[in-house]
Amino acid sequence: MINEQYFQEFPGLKTKRLFLRQQELKDASFLQRLRSHKEVMRYMDSDEHRDLKTSEAFIDRNLESFQKKNGFFWVITALASGNFMGDIILHKIDRTNARGEIGYTLHPDYWGHGYMTEAMRAVINFGFYDLGLHRIEANINPANDTSRALLLKTGFVKEAYFRENYYYNGQFLDSEIYSLLEKDFKRE
Template sequence: MGNEFPVIETERLILREVTTEDAKDLFIYLSDQEVVKHMGLEPYQTIEGTGAEIKWYQSIYEEGTGIRWGITLKDSGRVIGSCGFLNRHPKHFRTEIGFELSKDYWGKGIAGETLEAVVEYGFQHFQLERIEALIEPENLASQRLVEKQGFIREGLLRHYEYTCGKFDDLYMYSILKEDLHKTDT
């Protein structure tokens, strides 16, 4: 990955690097049980705690295993969520995508606008063939979101992750580069 963190602009949003200055904004949504319940995280209790999340964003970018953009509205610049790639395997041309959004912005099409831009960017700039989304069966909103973007559910991964003291089943979704514009017709 290049040294310069890429910025993605959409109709309403600027997707940019998250910095320690954004910790307070991240805390607003990462301390919300409803936002984090499908992320395998306990809600953050302190603003300092969100610093660990920001450090993780920085480390995956530096290691080349992923990239996480802060979602900001053009008119405010405040981070209201994040989206990006993790567990990137350049050798296999695949990665996972993850996202979360502050509850105040649910149902406004922001997650869809973000996901579309990030998927497109990934296929264009990271030589990806496949992007995966691992989603808990109870997380119907995220399933609908990725299906709308053209992701296909491939199956259920039983007890795939151990988070917050329990084993989680996850649906495996994927979109291939060749699927990208099939949904446009």
Template sequence: MIEETNINKSVFDVFPELESERLLFEAYTKKDAQTLLNLRSNKAISKYMDTTIPKRIEDTEQRIEGYIKAFKEGKGITWALIEKENNTIIGDFAIHHIDKQNSRGEIGYILHPDFWGKGYMTEALTTLINFGFKDLNLHSFSANVNLENVNSKTLLLKFGFKLEALFRENFYYNGQFLDSEIYCLLQSDLK
């Protein structure tokens, strides 16, 4: 029998909507498919992603269905990041690949380039780290980062994430094998 840690499974009873100073964290719905298509097909964003770039609204509708399914199964939570001032989706943030046995969740995020350099990801990551450790009761977060994504690595290091591993040519994407770095933050790192 696999021993499970103390992840707070009640988090998955009702989708957890969160709020920070300038952002709302809400569930995606099918009505957001066009906005998500615009975000995920943006070249500045997609150049660091290791997933297929959506070409049709049906692609992002399927992605949103996947987010909903992952939440219902307790495997992940993906939030639309909404700027309060304009009530506009400007990106998203996820805790996915939740490993209940080891109380670990992988984070992933995207932000529209118009909002880069304005502290939105710092604000979002602060909110999500607090949620993950306090509400979900995770032991650690991991982040899988494209080596060329300097902004993402800088953000993670700012929060105390440590480089755990370099995986050489560990995934095939867009016709080539790519390297990635894995970063980790333990709950005890914040004490």
């Protein structure tokens, strides 16, 4: 079911305004700036990147995960300038059930212009029609209203609310689970 050819050569994705390319070590300083920004990290429930080394290790892990055929880790860049804007991932690829999980972050300089809707749609198109997924999942902090709005806008439906299933920073946190099925997505 899964088209393994996309793990041979990393798939860059082009949209009207964006180019999504593979993360590289040279992106570490931008990723550090993104993932140490208080507003960006507010509902991520993961550690902020305090120094460059943390971001380099993060990129290394992502590159390794791609090599092991577990997921795709893109940086989002502006098509015209090549400027770094954010990141987006499709990971936890489950071959048996043709499932994957999506995750995304955008620098606040670019919020509210439809950029993540555009990037998501490209990744979803890739996931369903190139990679061969049947279902894409997303997991959010229930307080993350913007991320929920983005998911609903791209066609995801809420299918679970897990109480205190995630332990982070000394607290048990709730999660909302969303999913999108291939048959429910309008192809571009």
